[in-house]
Amino acid sequence: MDKIKLFAPATVANLSCGFDVLGCCLDEVGDEMLISKNSEQKLRIPKITGQDLPLEVDKNVAGVAAKALLDELGEKQGFDIEIKKNIKAGSGIGSSAASAAGAVFGINKLLGEPFSTNQLIKFAMEGERLASGNAHADNVAPALLGNFSLVRSYEPLEILSLPSLPEFRILVLHPLIELKTKDSRSIIRQNVALTKAINQWGNLGALVSALYTKDYELFGRSLKDEIIEPVRSILIPYFDELKALAIANGALGFGISGSGPSVFAMCKGDVVAQKLKSEFQEFYQDKNIDFDLHLSKINAEGIKIVSD
Numbered sequence: 001m002d003k004i005k006l007f008a009p010a011t012v013a014n015l016s017c018g019f020d021v022l023g024c025c026l027d028e029v030g031d032e033m034l035i036s037k038n039s040e041q042k043l044r045i046p047k048i049t050g051q052d053l054p055l056e057v058d059k060n061v062a063g064v065a066a067k068a069l070l071d072e073l074g075e076k077q078g079f080d081i082e083i084k085k086n087i088k089a090g091s092g093i094g095s096s097a098a099s100a101a102g103a104v105f106g107i108n109k110l111l112g113e114p115f116s117t118n119q120l121i122k123f124a125m126e127g128e129r130l131a132s133g134n135a136h137a138d139n140v141a142p143a144l145l146g147n148f149s150l151v152r153s154y155e156p157l158e159i160l161s162l163p164s165l166p167e168f169r170i171l172v173l174h175p176l177i178e179l180k181t182k183d184s185r186s187i188i189r190q191n192v193a194l195t196k197a198i199n200q201w202g203n204l205g206a207l208v209s210a211l212y213t214k215d216y217e218l219f220g221r222s223l224k225d226e227i228i229e230p231v232r233s234i235l236i237p238y239f240d241e242l243k244a245l246a247i248a249n250g251a252l253g254f255g256i257s258g259s260g261p262s263v264f265a266m267c268k269g270d271v272v273a274q275k276l277k278s279e280f281q282e283f284y285q286d287k288n289i290d291f292d293l294h295l296s297k298i299n300a301e302g303i304k305i306v307s308d
Contacts (some may be wrong), residue, residue, distance in 0.1 A: 003036035004109050007304045008102030010087050010294075011094035012170060012264050013138040016225040016255035017203035021151040023094075023138040026170065027299035031098045032084040032306075033062075035106035042078040043067055050085035051095075061127030065100035066107055069123040073114060079107055088292075091174050092262035097139030100127025105144060105303045117144050117302075122157055132259075139258065146302035148211060162211050164298040165219070169273035171251075173280050174262040175237055176290040188231060196226045216252060216268050223253025223266060236261050237289055245283060249276045 009030040013023035031050075038044065045055045045063055057063030062081050070077075081103055087095040101124040108115050115123075124140035141149035141159045148162035203222045210219035233239040233256065242263055246254040250272040251265040265280075267273040277295050284291050 001110055003034065004106045005306050006033045006035070006102050006106050007031075007306050008033055008098040008105075009094075009143055009299050009302065009304075010172075011097055011139045011142045011258075012172065012262075013094065013136075013142075013258040014225070014228065014256065015148075015207070015264075016223045016229065016253065017200055017207060018138070018150070019225070019228050020136050020138055022148070022204070022207075023142040024148045024164070024170070025142040025146050025299040025302055026093070026172070026294070026296040028296035029087060029093065029172075029294045031086050031095075031102060033099070033102040033106060034082040035103065035110065036080045036082075037110060038078040038080050040078045041076045043070065043081075044078070045081050045083070047082040048085060049083070051089055053083075053085065053089065059130075060099070061096045061131050062099040062103035064130045065124045065127035066103040068126040069104045069107055069115070069120070072123070073111070075111065077111065079110070081106075088174070088176075090261075091292075092256070092258040092260045093172060093174065093294075094139035094143060094258065096127055096131035097124065097143050100124040100131075101140045101143040102303055103127070109305070118159060120144055121159055142302065144302050146300045147298060150208065162208060164300065165211065165214055165216060167216070167268045168298050169267045169270060170296055170298065171265045171267060171273055171277055171280065172257055172262050172294040172296070173242065173264075173284065174292040174294070175284075176292065177237070177261050188228060192227050199224075199226050220252030220266070223255060225255055229256055232256055232260055236263060238284070238287060239263065242280065242283070245279055246276060249279050251276055 010026045015022045104120045104123045125135040129135035147164045150160045152158040207222035243254045246265040254265045257264045
């Protein structure tokens, strides 16, 4: 096999109580990538459409992640990475993670899979380091593994795959303002009150339990963030109003997607999700802010190989 075409999915990270350790994979939104072997023993990014992003390998998250994998192997085979960016940069739904994860997934396949999918996470994280200054895994892990992912430890790196629930529908509203991850991280307090930390641990544990016990209501009660959301939400237009609207219309929970500005509402079933989508659309259309709305199931596979 000399080339491979991929769907690299968007992701929602943190999920309120799981800052930097929890994320899930979306099914309807993602980048398209074409990765091909070349005969010049060079890693190249000849083409990116949809977003104005650097083609230089050392300045692009896909290039940095791919180079980390090839350097680990001492591999001289060259590759061309072409990307059709459908996930807007700075959207908060894992734009950089999709490119980084897609690059290492595709190259690994073309090399005969020297690494397991789980082992690819550490290479994709190098792309995240370039994008945000922090090599976090809560986006790249679910992009590669599908469903929900939990980072048990960064040193050493250990990622746990968590199940999803069949009726989950996740609605993402993206105000078309750019909020860079580096900027969003810079306002986070480095010390938190013990009482808030205890509440956060309890919610994260309960959320994981809810996935295994198939308890939608417990999952919703656990989607609470006492540490990050109060600080970051001030950067997102009409956050409090959207949250109130989501809960009033039956959403299980509501929060910030990644570092924002996107927000998400987790819903049970299509009826609630479609109604809330209409409510969000009507509310935001009057605010003179352009926006995108995405409604998706949870993607159980992660990155997918697609045919031409």
